[in-house]
Amino acid sequence: MNKEIKKRNIVFLGTSLPRECGLATFSQDMLDEIQKISDFNPPHIMAVNNDKTYEYGSQVMGQINQFERADYLKAANELNQSNTDVLVIQHEFGIYGGESGEYVVELAEHLTIPFIIIFHTVLSEPSDKQRQIMKKLADMSYKVVTMVQNKVQDLIEVYDIAADKIEMYHHGVPFVDTGSRTELKERYGYSDRQVLSTFGFLSPGKGIEYAIQAMSGVVKTHPEALYIIWGKTHPVVKQQVGEVYRQKLTDLVTELGLENNVAFVDRLLTQEEVVQSLVMSDIYLTPYLGKDQAVSGTLAYGIGYGRVIISTPYRYAIEMLADGRGMLAEFNDSASLETHMLNILDHPELKTEMENKTLALGQTMMWSEVVKSYAKLFREVMSSSYGLKGSAV
Incomplete structure (x- = not known):
């Protein structure tokens, strides 16, 4: 008798639709593709809010007020106690609270589940604080992802991130069947x-x-x-x-x-x-x-x-x-x-x-192609010693 395959649970940290934000659209596009893959459950989002409230759908498992420091620790505890296998931290300056968005580092420090980072912005000349934040996040993560090859060198030389920690995947594009x-x-x-x-x-x-x-x-x-x-x-x-x-x-x-x-x-x-x-x-x-x-x-x-x-x-x-x-x-x-x-x-x-x-x-x-690389990475995280040590019970 075939043993039932345990489906993987992926959660994203970042902004979520209907908040009007390019990063939220990016996350939604990836979520839509991941749930088409047979060995993954429909993914969820830990949504970061600014000073507005949003009518989220069922995919949002929790919310963080960008400016409330205590919310970040609360979210970390909630993620640790959930059935989340891998957390995807979407990093962009301006969506997290604290100086240069430093509150997200505190969240990462309290995680017991494995996570990867997607760096949406990689500054060539960051401030000391910006560089420190990205370096800390990278050091704690399993892998970091950039969407452009010429930023790999910046991550290595400017941010002192180990080359074997970095992956480059294209920015996905959704398929829409349309006329000529x-x-x-x-x-x-x-x-x-x-x-x-x-x-x-x-x-x-x-x-x-x-x-x-x-x-x-x-x-x-x-x-x-x-x-x-x-x-x-x-x-x-x-x-x-x-x-x-x-x-x-x-x-x-x-x-x-x-x-x-x-x-x-x-x-x-x-x-x-x-x-x-x-x-x-x-x-x-x-x-x-x-x-x-x-x-x-x-x-x-x-x-x-x-x-x-x-x-x-x-x-x-x-x-x-x-x-x-x-x-x-x-x-x-x-x-x-x-x-x-x-x-x-x-x-x-x-x-x-x-x-x-x-x-x-x-x-x-197209997202249907790009998501294959992310799915392979998620599986790798879970099967590694990193994932085994960090996985939630």
């Missing part, structure tokens, strides 16, 4: 347009103003070009300064007379809408201003769906758009963006070539 570019353009009323797009939360670091300025030159030879900016203002930015940045952008559109060539969709998109916005795009833009950005979920999505991408040369873009998968414009430079936009619009054969190259990488980045 032609079908979607027809559905949205853009059949006669060349569509350029950007999606995600709006904030000043996105550099959208330079793409809008570039459009003023593009439309002289391509009046059919339409730049669609999909997404609402980042909730933290909106809370702090309101819609100042969006108003700046809309004023710029009016000033340049681009009302027929730049459009804003001011709301949070569903996952299906995000993918549709990409699939119908002829060019996807990430003109971001921060050169050290280690990972961009929006760029990952663009690659996953094989779009031609024009970006500024931040760290993630340099790596992901190598080998002819995209074009890199200069930072803070609308003329540079314009040159690349026109190059693609003027040469459809170049667009096709670049889309094929990008899609080849993108197919390896």
Whole structure:
């Protein structure tokens, strides 16, 4: 008689939907894929809240008030006493309390169950406190994960993390069955347009103003070009300064007379809408201003769906758009963006070539593929001496 296989229990620590946060979306996408694997139970989340309350679903097993130090110890005890086999700590500066988010270290120190860390941000020049926090977390963890190869060296050299502790897995991209570019353009009323797009939360670091300025030159030879900016203002930015940045952008559109060539969709998109916005795009833009950005979920999505991408040369873009998968414009430079936009619009054969190259990488980045690496790591943790010593009873 076959012995029944004990299913594994995985819990994530971090933000959770419906909180509007890229990290929460990342976690949800991974959870959705893990529960499709036969030897795992549906995963859960220990959700970190800011100063708001959220109507969570059944996948949230507990909550931490970001600013309440006592909540972290309470959560550690709850995790230790649960049937959790492996904890996945999603690390991002700004979501945990204390100086540089140090409260999460106290939680980790009290864990008796094994855990891994996913570093969503790896700063090249961290403060002493930031470096200390990431080093401590790494030392206590079974493994740390980064989503870009060029950050592995930073983890080793800047943070003094042992090379054999580091894994690199791509940022996952969800699969959405959708229509073709032609079908979607027809559905949205853009059949006669060349569509350029950007999606995600709006904030000043996105550099959208330079793409809008570039459009003023593009439309002289391509009046059919339409730049669609999909997404609402980042909730933290909106809370702090309101819609100042969006108003700046809309004023710029009016000033340049681009009302027929730049459009804003001011709301949070569903996952299906995000993918549709990409699939119908002829060019996807990430003109971001921060050169050290280690990972961009929006760029990952663009690659996953094989779009031609024009970006500024931040760290993630340099790596992901190598080998002819995209074009890199200069930072803070609308003329540079314009040159690349026109190059693609003027040469459809170049667009096709670049889309094929990008899609080849993108197919390896779908969550259905990426989750296999995480599942293998979770099994490894549990079967190791680390996992056996740390497993909850």
